[in-house]
Amino acid sequence: MSETVKxxxxxxxxxxxxxxxxxxxxxxxxxxxxxxxxxxxxPDDLAPLFPMALIAxxxxxxxxxxxxxxxxxxxxQWRPAPLHRARRLERALDTxxxxxxxxxxxxxxxxxxxxxxxxxxxxxxxxxxxRLTTETGAGQWGSALAYAGATFGxxxxxxxxxxxxxxxxxxxxxxxxxxxxxxxxxxxETNAGRAVLxxxxxTTGSLGIAISEAVEVAAxxxxxxxxxxSVLNHVLLHQTVIGLEAMAQMEMADAYPDIVVGCxxxxxxxxxxxxxxxxxxxxxxAKPRVIACEPxxxxxxxxxxYAYDFGDTGHLTPLVKMHTLGSGFIPPGFHAGGLxxxxxxxxxxxxxxxxxxxxxxxxxIACFEAGLQFARSEGIIPAPEANHAVRGAIDExxxxxxxxxxxxxxxxxxxxxxxxxxxxxxxxxxRLTDSPYDESALQSALAALxxxx
Amino acid sequence: MSETVKxxxxxxxxxxxxxxxxxxxxxxxxxxxxxxxxxxxxPDDLAPLFPMALIAxxxxxxxxxxxxxxxxxxxxQWRPAPLHRARRLERALDTxxxxxxxxxxxxxxxxxxxxxxxxxxxxxxxxxxxRLTTETGAGQWGSALAYAGATFGxxxxxxxxxxxxxxxxxxxxxxxxxxxxxxxxxxxETNAGRAVLxxxxxTTGSLGIAISEAVEVAAxxxxxxxxxxSVLNHVLLHQTVIGLEAMAQMEMADAYPDIVVGCxxxxxxxxxxxxxxxxxxxxxxAKPRVIACEPxxxxxxxxxxYAYDFGDTGHLTPLVKMHTLGSGFIPPGFHAGGLxxxxxxxxxxxxxxxxxxxxxxxxxIACFEAGLQFARSEGIIPAPEANHAVRGAIDExxxxxxxxxxxxxxxxxxxxxxxxxxxxxxxxxxRLTDSPYDESALQSALAALxxxx
Numbered sequence: 001m002s003e004t005v006k007x008x009x010x011x012x013x014x015x016x017x018x019x020x021x022x023x024x025x026x027x028x029x030x031x032x033x034x035x036x037x038x039x040x041x042x043p044d045d046l047a048p049l050f051p052m053a054l055i056a057x058x059x060x061x062x063x064x065x066x067x068x069x070x071x072x073x074x075x076x077q078w079r080p081a082p083l084h085r086a087r088r089l090e091r092a093l094d095t096x097x098x099x100x101x102x103x104x105x106x107x108x109x110x111x112x113x114x115x116x117x118x119x120x121x122x123x124x125x126x127x128x129x130x131r132l133t134t135e136t137g138a139g140q141w142g143s144a145l146a147y148a149g150a151t152f153g154x155x156x157x158x159x160x161x162x163x164x165x166x167x168x169x170x171x172x173x174x175x176x177x178x179x180x181x182x183x184x185x186x187x188x189e190t191n192a193g194r195a196v197l198x199x200x201x202x203t204t205g206s207l208g209i210a211i212s213e214a215v216e217v218a219a220x221x222x223x224x225x226x227x228x229x230s231v232l233n234h235v236l237l238h239q240t241v242i243g244l245e246a247m248a249q250m251e252m253a254d255a256y257p258d259i260v261v262g263c264x265x266x267x268x269x270x271x272x273x274x275x276x277x278x279x280x281x282x283x284x285x286a287k288p289r290v291i292a293c294e295p296x297x298x299x300x301x302x303x304x305x306y307a308y309d310f311g312d313t314g315h316l317t318p319l320v321k322m323h324t325l326g327s328g329f330i331p332p333g334f335h336a337g338g339l340x341x342x343x344x345x346x347x348x349x350x351x352x353x354x355x356x357x358x359x360x361x362x363x364x365i366a367c368f369e370a371g372l373q374f375a376r377s378e379g380i381i382p383a384p385e386a387n388h389a390v391r392g393a394i395d396e397x398x399x400x401x402x403x404x405x406x407x408x409x410x411x412x413x414x415x416x417x418x419x420x421x422x423x424x425x426x427x428x429x430x431r432l433t434d435s436p437y438d439e440s441a442l443q444s445a446l447a448a449l450x451x452x453x
Numbered sequence: 454m455s456e457t458v459k460x461x462x463x464x465x466x467x468x469x470x471x472x473x474x475x476x477x478x479x480x481x482x483x484x485x486x487x488x489x490x491x492x493x494x495x496p497d498d499l500a501p502l503f504p505m506a507l508i509a510x511x512x513x514x515x516x517x518x519x520x521x522x523x524x525x526x527x528x529x530q531w532r533p534a535p536l537h538r539a540r541r542l543e544r545a546l547d548t549x550x551x552x553x554x555x556x557x558x559x560x561x562x563x564x565x566x567x568x569x570x571x572x573x574x575x576x577x578x579x580x581x582x583x584r585l586t587t588e589t590g591a592g593q594w595g596s597a598l599a600y601a602g603a604t605f606g607x608x609x610x611x612x613x614x615x616x617x618x619x620x621x622x623x624x625x626x627x628x629x630x631x632x633x634x635x636x637x638x639x640x641x642e643t644n645a646g647r648a649v650l651x652x653x654x655x656t657t658g659s660l661g662i663a664i665s666e667a668v669e670v671a672a673x674x675x676x677x678x679x680x681x682x683s684v685l686n687h688v689l690l691h692q693t694v695i696g697l698e699a700m701a702q703m704e705m706a707d708a709y710p711d712i713v714v715g716c717x718x719x720x721x722x723x724x725x726x727x728x729x730x731x732x733x734x735x736x737x738x739a740k741p742r743v744i745a746c747e748p749x750x751x752x753x754x755x756x757x758x759y760a761y762d763f764g765d766t767g768h769l770t771p772l773v774k775m776h777t778l779g780s781g782f783i784p785p786g787f788h789a790g791g792l793x794x795x796x797x798x799x800x801x802x803x804x805x806x807x808x809x810x811x812x813x814x815x816x817x818i819a820c821f822e823a824g825l826q827f828a829r830s831e832g833i834i835p836a837p838e839a840n841h842a843v844r845g846a847i848d849e850x851x852x853x854x855x856x857x858x859x860x861x862x863x864x865x866x867x868x869x870x871x872x873x874x875x876x877x878x879x880x881x882x883x884r885l886t887d888s889p890y891d892e893s894a895l896q897s898a899l900a901a902l903x904x905x906x
Binding site: 003006010011073077108109147150169173174178179376377378379421422424 | 458464559834877
C-alpha cells in the first residue's frame with residue numbers, strides 16, 4: 001500500500017537545455033521552401049513572422065540549446081511535471097505491463113502547450129515585439145499563448161476557428177481572462193478573412209484559414225509577430241523538456257521504457273516525449289519502440305503523402321516536407337480538435353521515414369472508451385487529444401497481457417479535459433460517431449499537392 | 454531571474470497524521486443535539502449515516518489522528534500540493550509584502566475537496582459500505598466524491614441542486630466520467646424531494662433540500678451511507694493536510710506567515726490552511742492574524758447568529774452550534790456556489806467566538822476583479838470561491854504598501870476555475886451584480902431558529 005505512484009523532480013532538475021534531435025539524425029531535414037520561388041528560404045524570408053532567435057533555433061544543428069533563465073523561472077511554476085505510475089490502471093487491465101505517464105496537464109493552461117508558448121513569448125519580448133498573433137482550433141494553443149503573453153507583457157490576438165469559437169465559449173473566456181483578444185475566424189479584420197466571408201458568409205472556418213489571418217496581421221505590422229503552436233522545429237524543440245524530465249524520472253523509478261507512446265496532430269507533444277528517447281537510441285543507447293497515435297479521421301502519418309505542402313489554406317506560408325493529407329483536406333468535425341491538421345511536423349515525418357517510429361490511427365469512440373477507463377482508474381479526465389495516447393498505451397498493455405510480457409510503457413498525458421466536457425457528454429449519451437473522412441476528398445486534396453521538383 | 458517561485462515537498466513529507474485543533478482549544482465544542490430530543494447525540498444516533506471510524510473522529514480530542522496508508526497512497530497522486538511565492542503578483546501590486554499561496558487545484562477534481570472525499574471513501578469501504586450519497590451545489594464536492602468513489606470502488610449518488618444541474622452540465626459530466634450517478638434535486642427518488650416538488654414543481658432547489666434527500670436515502674438503506682463535504686469536525690480534520698504541508702513549505706522558504714487567509718462557505722478549506730497555524734499559536738508559537746473571507750451575499754460569520762441550528766432545510770440532520778443565517782435563509786444566486794450555505798462549521802464558529810480569527814465579507818465583483826488580476830499575474834484562473842481569499846490577500850498586500858510593512862501573507866488557493874468560466878464570461882461582459890441578500894428574509898430566518906435551552 002505504500003507503493004510509489006508519482007515521481008517528482010526537484011526544481012533544480014528542470015532541464016537547462018532543450019534537446020535538438022537534428023544533431024543526431026542520420027540525415028538533415030529537407031529545406032523549407034519559399035511559397036513563391038520554391039527556393040529554400042533564408043532567415044530574412046522568415047523575419048517578418050518570427051524573431052531571429054527562433055529562426056536560428058528553427059535551423060540549428062546544435063544538440064543542446066540553452067533554456068534562458070527567465071523561461072526556466074516561468075517553467076518553475078509547474079515544472080518539473082510529475083511522472084506517474086498508473087498502478088490502478090494496471091490492476092484494472094490485469095496486465096503484467098508497467099505503465100508510466102508523464103502528466104502535462106498541471107500547467108496553468110492545462111496542457112503541454114505553455115512549454116513553447118512561454119519560450120516564444122520570451123524571445124519575442126526580447127526582440128522588442130509588442131504583439132503576437134496566432135490561430136487556435138480547440139483552444140489549447142490559444143489559451144497557452146494568452147497565458148504566456150500575460151506573463152511577459154505582450155498583447156496577444158487569437159484567431160479562433162469559428163466552429164470552436166461558437167462551441168467552446170469557456171476556452172475563449174480563459175483567453176480573455178489572461179487578457180488576450182480572441183476573434184472568430186474567418187474575421188473581417190484581414191484580407192484573407194474577408195475573402196472567405198465574401199464567398200462563404202456562413203462558413204465554420206478552418207485552421208488553415210485562421211493561420212492565413214494570423215500570418216497576414218503579423219506580416220503587415222512591424223510591432224507584431226506570429227506564433228505557431230506545433231509543426232515547426234523550434235516548437236518541437238521547446239517540448240523536449242517533457243522527455244528530458246521523463247528520462248530522469250524513469251531513472252528514479254529504476255526503469256526504462258520499452259515502448260513510448262504519444263498522440264499526434266501537429267506532432268509537438270509526441271516529439272516532446274519521444275525525441276529525447278529516440279536520440280538516446282541513435283547515440284547508442286536502448287531503442288524503445290516509439291508509437292505515434294493519430295485520429296483515424298485525420299490520418300496524416302498513416303494515410304498522408306510525404307511531400308512538400310503548404311501549412312495553410314491560403315498558401316501564405318512556406319512549403320515544408322511532411323506527411324500531408326493536402327492543405328485542401330478538411331477533416332470531419334471530431335472532438336479532438338487539437339489533432340485536426342492536414343500535415344505532420346516535418347521532423348516527426350522524417351523520423352517516420354527513417355523507420356524510427358511506428359504510427360497507428362484510432363477512431364474516436366475507442367479513444368473515449370480508453371479515456372473513461374483511465375479517468376475511473378487514475379482519476380484524471382484526459383483531453384480528447386490525449387485519449388489517443390491513452391488508447392495506444394492500453395492496447396500495448398493488453399498485448400503484454402496476451403504475451404505474458406512485463407514490458408514498460410511510457411506515454412504522454414498531454415492535457416486534461418476540463419474544458420472539453422461536452423465531448424464526454426456526447427460520448428456518454430451515445431451521440432458520438434467515428435466520423436470517417438471522405439476518401440474521394442482526400443484523393444482530391446492529395447492530387448492538388450504543389451508540384452515541387 | 455532565478456528567484457524561487459514554488460516550494461515542493463518530497464512525497465515522504467505528506468503528513469502522516471491529521472491535526473485535530475480540538476486538542477489545543479481552551480474549551481471543547483458544544484455538543485451536537487438530536488433533532489427530535491434536543492439531547493446530545495451518541496455514536497449510535499449517527500451510525501445510520503456515517504461509519505464508526507468517522508464518528509470517532511467527529512468527537513475525538515486526540516491532537517493527531519493517523520492517516521491510513523491507503524489514503525496516503527491516493528494523496529500521493531497530487532500531494533504534497535505546491536506552495537507558490539506570488540512574485541509576479543507582488544510586482545503587479547508594487548507591495549513590500551511577501552505573498553505565498555498554497556495551491557489545491559492540482560487534485561484530479563481541481564479543488565481541496567478530495568482531501569476528505571478520499572478519506573471518507575476509504576473508511577466507508579473499510580466498513581463494508583457499498584454506496585455513498587451526497588449533495589452538491591456548485592459541483593466541486595460532488596466531483597470530488599465521484600472521483601474518490603471510483604478510486605475505492607464505491608457507488609456514488611449525488612443530489613445536485615437543480616439550478617446548478619441545469620447551469621453546469623460540465624460538472625455533471627465530470628461526475629459521470631468518474632462513474633457517479635448525478636440527479637437533479639429535488640428529485641422524485643425521495644420523500645423529501647417529492648414533497649417539495651408537490652408544492653413547487655418549478656423550484657430551482659437548494660443545498661438544504663439536497664442534503665435532506667441524500668440523508669434520507671442513506672438512512673433508508675443498510676448498504677448506503679452519507680458523506681458531507683464541509684462543516685463537520687472530521688471533514689475539517691482531513692483538510693488539515695493543507696496547513697501542515699504549508700508549514701513545512703514555509704520553513705523551506707525560511708518564512709512564517711504574519712497573516713493567513715482563506716475563503717469560507719462551510720469552512721473546510723479555511724480550516725485546512727488555518728487550524729495548524731492557530732494550533733501552533735495556542736501551543737506557544739507565533740500567532741499570525743487569521744482572516745476568513747466570506748461572500749457578502751451569504752455572510753454567516755459576519756452577520757449570522759452563533760446558535761444551534763439544523764444543517765438542512767428539511768430538518769432531518771442533528772443540530773449544531775454555529776454561526777448561522779437560519780436554515781430557512783436562501784442566499785441570492787451569486788457565482789461562488791460553493792459558499793452558498795446558511796451555516797458555518799461549528800469549529801470555525803468556535804474559533805471566531807474565541808477571538809482566534811477575524812472575518813470579513815466581500816461582494817462578488819470585487820472578488821472577480823481580484824481573481825482576474827491574479828490570473829494575469831500568476832497564470833492560474835481561480836475558482837469563484839477562491840477569489841474571496843485572493844481578494845483578502847491582495848487587500849492585505851495593499852495595506853502593507855500603505856504602511857510600508859513587508860508582512861508575509863499566506864493564502865489558500867483552494868481550486869481552479871476551469872469548470873466555472875461562465876462566471877468569468879458574465880463578469881467580463883459586465884453582467885454581474887453584487888446581488889445583496891434580502892435583509893428582512895434574513896431576519897425572518899433568524900427569528901425561526903430552533904429554541905434550544
